Amino acid sequence: MPPHSLLLCLLFLVQISMSYSIGGFTYDGFSDSMLRLDGVASISSRSLMLTDGTLQSIGRAFFARRFDSVSSFSTTFVFVITPPYPDRSSHGLAFTVSATTDSLLDALPSQYMGMFNFENTGNVTNRLFAVELDTILSTEFRDPDSNHVGIDVNSLESVSTHAAGYYTPNGTFSPLKLISGEPIQVWVDYDDSSHLVNVSLAPYLQHKPQRPLLSTTLNLTSILPSSVYVGFASATGTLRSIHRIIGWSFSPDGEAKPLDYSALSEVIQDVRRADQRSRSHIPRKVLIPVVTMSVTITLVIILALYVYMKKARGSGEYWEIDCGSSSFTYKDLVSATSGFSDKMLLGKGGFGKVYRGVLQTSKQNVAIKRVSPESKQGMKEFIAEITILGHLRHRNLVQLLGYSRHKSELLLVYDYMPNGSLDRVLHGQNKQILDWVCRLNIIKGIASGLCYLHEEWEKVVIHRDIKTSNVLLDNEMNGRLGDFGLARLHNHGTDAHTTHLAGTWGYIAPELxxxxxxxxxxxxxxFGVFMLEVACGRRPIEANDYGDPVPLTDWVTNVWESGSILKSVDPKLEDYVKEEAELVLKLGLLCSHQAHIVRPSMRLIVQYLVNDVLLPDFQPSFLSLASRDEDFDQYIPACPSIATTMTGLSGGR
Known part of the structure; x- marks a missing residue:
């Protein structure tokens, strides 16, 4: 073949697999052209293989060129997930729009899906938008709704979720099994003028549904920088799933070009043939070492479990914990949640999932926290929450009813809070607006609960993770503080023995x-940041007009310096008592002062909130003072503070 003919053929093949223009690109099957691969991601059988079936692995792929503007973007892609078993898989994949590819290098596999780790999930500095296809299923009970689609912003906690599926033309919802091994097409569209994100799914070769599966209002301009990368992230955990992208089209402005289904069908056939070859032929030289290693690992695990159980029994920590709460059988909790059905799912986090349940004997509604084996919240946190919360009794603390364990799973049973977390209500995730009376009542209630923990119980309890997502609302919208997994207790008059940083960024004191x-x-x-968040309706850290993160305390202080502090009150509040709002805002700033010696005790905070004691007058300049007692005395002559002893601490978590 003449050289010029060979060159034309090569150009034609590239044209088949990928077409690219300044306005976007289309891959009808994949080559290495214009792709940045990371982790175990590779091009195999003309598909983009994000994970190759290895355990605890991460695979990512980004279009190599950065887009300077994605004002109203549109994308569609076809994926195939090949699970190791018909009813189990891990952990899914996500379409991502990210400020940089480097920010994902510290990401973890399993539930972090190659996008986050246990420290940075929830940070606004992530500047990442994702549509996740979550396929992790219960290991005991199979439910077709257990896989779902979620819209994520800087966090593993989705701002909007729905069981995987699509709406037929007559409006009926038809579920989809993401791990069926069959190709499924996804459409993601964002309109910058309406700030509307639409996500749709459908089986391969079906038309895009008229009604989207998810439709959420998000101002991505305030979340993402002007220049971004687009791509995919995926991860496996303890199961050997393979995640593939078959075809992909993206447009940074306007509708993405349609995919070539005839070309994609050929790629799908190539992928199926490759999977059949890999399943039908396992070389003996590979099989023998694998079996030998599996036997060895099994023996090591058995020995380790024996040593651990023997040690646990000897130390008195083996499950039978003196917590003041009755234990439930695993069977009771399975029955209460209809087999941990996704229809009973209330939420999920780094620890695992929380389900609503109905106890069969008493018909009582409960919330069941199911700590997964891969959770960052392990045995120590589990025992801490049982030991501490099991003895506490206060109207503004979530009541622990009992606990259970099953194999490697840990379960906690609480009173059910029908109105969910304050975080979701406050920030509009369920479209409910709290009036001022309700907000002030919640602030007073949590202050009373913390006063009980710090001053009134037989020991001092340091919660260490006070935030709006850990405040739950009962049927009368009273706030109750929960999640004591990070809490530590000590005797009155002594220091807490903990030297490990814990908490959530935005709520963490500078000395901590x-x-x-x-x-x-x-x-x-x-708690000071919490008060400001409730009054202002803003998160503890938000990006300014230049994309830089700004702490809420600094923002409120700047508003105060520019005029009236009341201008920082949540604009959604149409009616509030100005004197009460001013008290909450100034007290919130005083509690979150950089110098710990200035912050009032919880008992004094409660007195300020109920007007038993008047809050001393101070100016914004007082908030920037350093830790010198004479400066504080000059500005606030009589401001009792905690006067916390900061002696050397050892041990702890």
Whole structure:
């Protein structure tokens, strides 16, 4: 063949697999052209294979060129997930729009899906938007709704979710099994003028549904920078799933070009033939080492479990914990949740999932936290929550009813809070607006609960993770503080023995970030940020017009310096008492002062909130003072504070 003919053939093949223009690109099957691959991702059988079936692996692929503007973008792609078993898979894949590919290098596999790790999930500095196709299923009970689609912003906690499926032309919802091994097409569209994100799914070769599966209002301009990368992230955990992208079209402005289904069908056939070859032929030289290694690992695990159980029994920590709560059988909790059905799912986080349940004997509604084996919240946190919360009794604390365990699973049973978390209500995730009376009542209630923990119980309890997502609302919209997995207790008059940094960024006091020492004062700092968040309706850290993260305390202080502090009150509040709002805002700033010695005790905070004691007058300049007692005395002559002892601490978590 003449050289020029060979060159034309090569150009033609590239044209088949990928077409690209300044306005976007289309892959009808994949080559290495214009792709940045990371982790175990590779091009195989003309498909983009994000994970190759290895355990605890991450695979990512980004279009190599950065887009300077994605004002109203549109994308569609076809994926295939090949699970190791018909009813189990891990952990899914996600379409991502990210400020940089480097920010994902510290990401973890399993539930973090190659996008986040246990420290940075929830940080606004991630500047990442994703549509996740979550396929992790219960290991005991199979439910077709257990896989779902979610819209994520900087966090593993989706702002909007729905069981995987699509709406037929007559409006009927038809579920889809993401791990069926069959190709499925996804459409993601964002309109910058309406700030509307639409996500749709359909079986391969079916038309795009008229009604989207998810439709959520998000201002991505305030979340993402002007210049972004687009691509995919995927991860496996303890199961050998393979995640593939068969075809992909993207447009940064306008509708994405349609995919060539005849070309994609050939790619799908190639993928199926490759899978059949890999399943039907396992070389003996590979099989023998694998079997030998499996036997060895099994023996090591059995030995380790024996040693652990023997040690646990000897130390008195083997499950029978003195917590003041009755235990439930695993069978009771399975029955209460209809087999941990996704229809009973209330939410999920780094620890696992929370389900609503109805106890069969008493017909009582409960919430069941199911800590997954891969959770960052392990045995120590589980025992801490049982031991501490099991003895506490206060109207503004979530009541622990009992616990259970099954094999490697840990379960906690609480009172059911029908109105969910304050975080979801406050920030509009369920389209409910809290009036001022309700917000002030919640602030007073949580202050009373913290006063009980710090001052009134037989021991001092340092919560260490006070935030709106850990405040749940009962049927009368009263706030109750929960999640004591990070809490530590000590005797009155002594220090807490913890030197490990814990908490959530935005709520962490400066001395805690610097020294890792949790005290009453660090709890008060977090409560101060909490008060500001409730009054302002803004998150603890938000990006400014230049994309830089700004702490809520700084934002409120700047508003105060520019005029009236009341201008920082949530604009959704049409009616509020100005004197009460001003008290909450100034008290929130005082509690979150950079110097721990200035922050008032929880008992004094409660007195301020109920007007038993008047809040001393101070100016914004007082908030920037350093830790010098004479400066504080000059500005606030009589401001009792915690006067927390910051002695050397050892041990702990």
């Amino acid at each position: 970030a610097r020294l890792g020492r949790a005290t009453k004062a660090t709890d008060v700092f977090a």
